[in-house]
Amino acid sequence: MTPQLHGAPLNGSDNSTPPTPLHTVSSFVQKMFIIIELEVRKLRHDPSQLITRAAQPTLWLVVFGQVFTRIRAIPTGDISYLDFMTPGILAQSVLFMAIFNGLSIIWEKDLGILHKLMVSPTPRVAMVLGKAIASGIRSLSQAVLVYVIAYLLGVQIDWNPLALIGVLSAVILGASLFSTLSLIVACTVKTHERFMGVGQLLTMPLFFASNAIYPIAIMPQWLQMISFVNPLTYLVDALRGLMLLGESTTYPVELDFSILFIITAILATICGRLYPRLVT
Amino acid sequence: MAIINTYQLTKRFDHIIAVNGVTLSVESGEVFGLLGPNGAGKSTMIKMLTTLIRPTIGTAHVAQFDVVQQRSMVQRSIGYVPQALSVDGTLSGYENLLIIAKLYDVPRRKRSPRIREMLSYVGLAEVADRPVRTYSGGMIRRLEMAQALLHRPQVLFLDEPTVGLDPVARKAMWELVKQLRTDYGSTIFLTTHFMEEADTLCDRLAIMHQGQVVVKGTPSELKDSISHLNHATGDRPTLDDVFIHYTGDELASAGDYRDTSITRRTAQRLG
Numbered sequence: 001m002t003p004q005l006h007g008a009p010l011n012g013s014d015n016s017t018p019p020t021p022l023h024t025v026s027s028f029v030q031k032m033f034i035i036i037e038l039e040v041r042k043l044r045h046d047p048s049q050l051i052t053r054a055a056q057p058t059l060w061l062v063v064f065g066q067v068f069t070r071i072r073a074i075p076t077g078d079i080s081y082l083d084f085m086t087p088g089i090l091a092q093s094v095l096f097m098a099i100f101n102g103l104s105i106i107w108e109k110d111l112g113i114l115h116k117l118m119v120s121p122t123p124r125v126a127m128v129l130g131k132a133i134a135s136g137i138r139s140l141s142q143a144v145l146v147y148v149i150a151y152l153l154g155v156q157i158d159w160n161p162l163a164l165i166g167v168l169s170a171v172i173l174g175a176s177l178f179s180t181l182s183l184i185v186a187c188t189v190k191t192h193e194r195f196m197g198v199g200q201l202l203t204m205p206l207f208f209a210s211n212a213i214y215p216i217a218i219m220p221q222w223l224q225m226i227s228f229v230n231p232l233t234y235l236v237d238a239l240r241g242l243m244l245l246g247e248s249t250t251y252p253v254e255l256d257f258s259i260l261f262i263i264t265a266i267l268a269t270i271c272g273r274l275y276p277r278l279v280t
Numbered sequence: 281m282a283i284i285n286t287y288q289l290t291k292r293f294d295h296i297i298a299v300n301g302v303t304l305s306v307e308s309g310e311v312f313g314l315l316g317p318n319g320a321g322k323s324t325m326i327k328m329l330t331t332l333i334r335p336t337i338g339t340a341h342v343a344q345f346d347v348v349q350q351r352s353m354v355q356r357s358i359g360y361v362p363q364a365l366s367v368d369g370t371l372s373g374y375e376n377l378l379i380i381a382k383l384y385d386v387p388r389r390k391r392s393p394r395i396r397e398m399l400s401y402v403g404l405a406e407v408a409d410r411p412v413r414t415y416s417g418g419m420i421r422r423l424e425m426a427q428a429l430l431h432r433p434q435v436l437f438l439d440e441p442t443v444g445l446d447p448v449a450r451k452a453m454w455e456l457v458k459q460l461r462t463d464y465g466s467t468i469f470l471t472t473h474f475m476e477e478a479d480t481l482c483d484r485l486a487i488m489h490q491g492q493v494v495v496k497g498t499p500s501e502l503k504d505s506i507s508h509l510n511h512a513t514g515d516r517p518t519l520d521d522v523f524i525h526y527t528g529d530e531l532a533s534a535g536d537y538r539d540t541s542i543t544r545r546t547a548q549r550l551g
Contacts, residue, residue: 027385034382038368041379045370045411112364116427119330120383121355279332280293 031122035130036137043138050141057093057142061086061149064213074214079156079248086150087239088212093142094171095232098178099203101135102186102195109190109278118279125272128183132268135179136172143171156245166242166253173260174235180267187274212236216250234259283308283435283467284329288338291324298324300491301338306469306484308434311461313482314471317527320488322471323363326439329469330360343434356384359428363439366424369413373404373423376412377430384431398426402456418449425456429464436460438470442477450477457481475519489527 043050061082068074069081076084108114117127150157185198209223210232216224227233238256241249249256284306291299299321306312314322327333329342331351340347343357367376377395386394399405402422412420421441428436441457442450454477460466472478478485479499486496495502502522509517509525517525 031383034379037382038371038379041375042368042370110364112362112366113368115332115362115364116360116366116380117383118332119355119358119360120380121352121385122383276333279327 028123028126031126032130032133035117035122035127036134039131039134040137043134050138053093053097053142054145056096057089057146058149060089060092061146061153065089065153075218076215077248079244079246082153083155083244084215084240084248085213086146086155087243088210088236090143090146090167090171090243091174091210091232091236091239092207092212093146094139094175094235095178095206096203097139097142098132098135098175099182099206100199101131101179102182102184102199103192105131105183105186105278106190106192106195115279118276123272124275125268128180128268128271128275129176131183132176132179132264133172136175139171139175140168143167150243158243158245163242167239170235170238170242170257170260173257173264174231177231177235177260177264177267180264180271184267184271184274187271187277190278206230206232210236211250231260231263281308282306283344284312284340284342284469286329286338286340289325289328289335289340290337291321291328291333292336297491299328299335302488302491302493304486304493304496306435306467308467309461309465310483311457311468311470311481313478313485314469314488315473315475315478315485315523316471316488317473320527321491322488323439325488326360326437326469326471330358330437331355356431357433358435358437359431359433360437361421361424361428361439361441363443365420367412367420367427370411372409372411373399373415373426374408376423377427380427381430386431394430398430401429402426416449417445418452421445421449421453422456425460429460433466435467435469438468440471440473442472442474454480475523479519487523487526494526495522 065082065085068085072081074081074084105114118124147157181202182199185202186195189195189198205226209226210230211227212232216227216233219227234251234256237249237251238253238260241253241256282305284304286305287303289299289302290297302321302325314325316322324333328335329340329347331347331354334348342354345353345357347354367373371379374395377398378391381391381395396405396408399408402425404419404422404426407415407419412423415423438457442453445453457468457470458481461468468481470481482499484496484498485502486493487502488494495505497505499519503517503519506517506522506525
């Protein structure tokens with residue numbers, strides 16, 4: 001073991017320029033992308049989780065979707081029920097995948113990997129957002145799957161490239177939102193067992209109190225109120241506007257995006273504050 | 281010149297005072313050992329010095345920076361090998377170091393040579409591209425050392441560096457630590473509860489018990505401090521005797537459920 005040193009003792013950092021505001025912002029974004037890179041590298045080494053995730057949306061679209069389209073029980077205006085629910089199922093699979101993202105941070109905390117990231121000069125919110133956006137990238141596999149099934153089932157899809165880019169952005173944004181929410185839960189409960197409980201508790205109400213598989217208009221008043229404050233509603237609405245041919249949204253797509261963006265920013269800020277709790 | 285200074289450093293969790301008014305200083309270039317039974321507050325000390333948790337009362341300076349006010353400057357000045365596992369098993373050794381090099385702003389053109397240099401320094405150059413889950417416990421510890429040294433820190437913190445390692449890997453770790461101080465002259469702050477380790481590696485020691493430093497000094501000063509006591513055998517006391525004398529031989533001091541679980545899990549993963 002011969003030391004290959006350049007005669008340098010361990011003397012200080014490589015970077016000693018004083019930070020300017022611009023430098024702070026660019027460094028924040030840079031660090032966020034490094035965390036995304038870390039997550040994507042992990043995913044590339046072990047992509048098996050993407051395959052097991054494919055079952056659920058397939059079942060919903062092929063079984064539930066086909067049956068409910070046939071009985072015409074739910075009024076969906078000009079479009080068929082299957083068309084109506086396809087964006088809802090994409091949003092659902094994004095939600096279900098992202099909401100358990102917090103499990104991975106508990107796992108990393110138990111291992112000690114989180115400690116090494118926390119002692120590095122990385123802003124905590126950049127760590128949160130990096131992990132959240134990476135979960136969005138994971139969700140893109142679900143988007144591809146839903147498009148394939150929808151195409152095979154004859155859903156009226158808008159293939160305009162701008163619309164497709166819009167869908168990808170909405171998926172990443174929505175996944176980031178729910179993934180950050182999930183990280184907040186993880187910072188609060190700290191153990192796998194308790195996390196699973198809370199995770200299960202969250203998913204179904206978020207799903208059913210949204211416009212994913214039925215329009216808001218047919219909901220009872222109290223449920224409409226809940227769906228109004230449910231972020232999933234705005235994700236579904238944006239996806240519906242972008243994915244399908246024809247007019248089918250409740251709100252303007254720009255409004256959906258703005259709401260999702262603001263909620264994500266707020267949750268990420270809260271989560272950045274809570275993050276140190278994981279390593280105490 | 282002191283490179284670590286703490287003054288009345290205290291950490292209180294809900295009902296427990298984990299660290300209680302610790303004042304100590306570590307000189308630049310020395311290997312300093314913090315000893316104590318599980319639950320004595322060693323890990324809490326290290327977490328405060330590495331900015332992972334904030335002190336409740338008191339101050340700490342590392343490399344002249346305040347651990348609360350100047351967190352990111354402290355972070356750039358230190359390397360940390362936590363007690364638990366800190367490398368990702370699905371990534372290769374090289375990839376683990378690459379991410380860390382980026383997070384510490386090692387300039388792009390320096391990254392690859394620096395990573396190769398550190399990997400060969402710890403003797404992992406040949407296995408750099410293998411996933412870390414195929415490494416042995418000793419190799420993982422070495423990779424973690426390389427990871428902590430990548431940005432050329434002034435102070436290296438090692439939390440229980442040889443816990444869970446077999447005797448061969450443990451000896452190899454000791455050699456690596458000695459090598460480090462010879463080659464780099466770096467300051468090393470380590471916690472341990474192996475007396476042999478403390479005796480072999482450390483220039484100075486502090487023994488913690490129930491959140492407080494009960495005694496500090498060089499290994500021989502500590503041994504001398506109890507040599508006046510009547511030992512049945514009449515031999516010079518060992519560090520074990522020192523440890524037992526100052527911490528009491530109590531089962532109650534063996535740490536709580538959480539400590540035990542962490543230690544066992546680490547041992548299992550590395551072993």
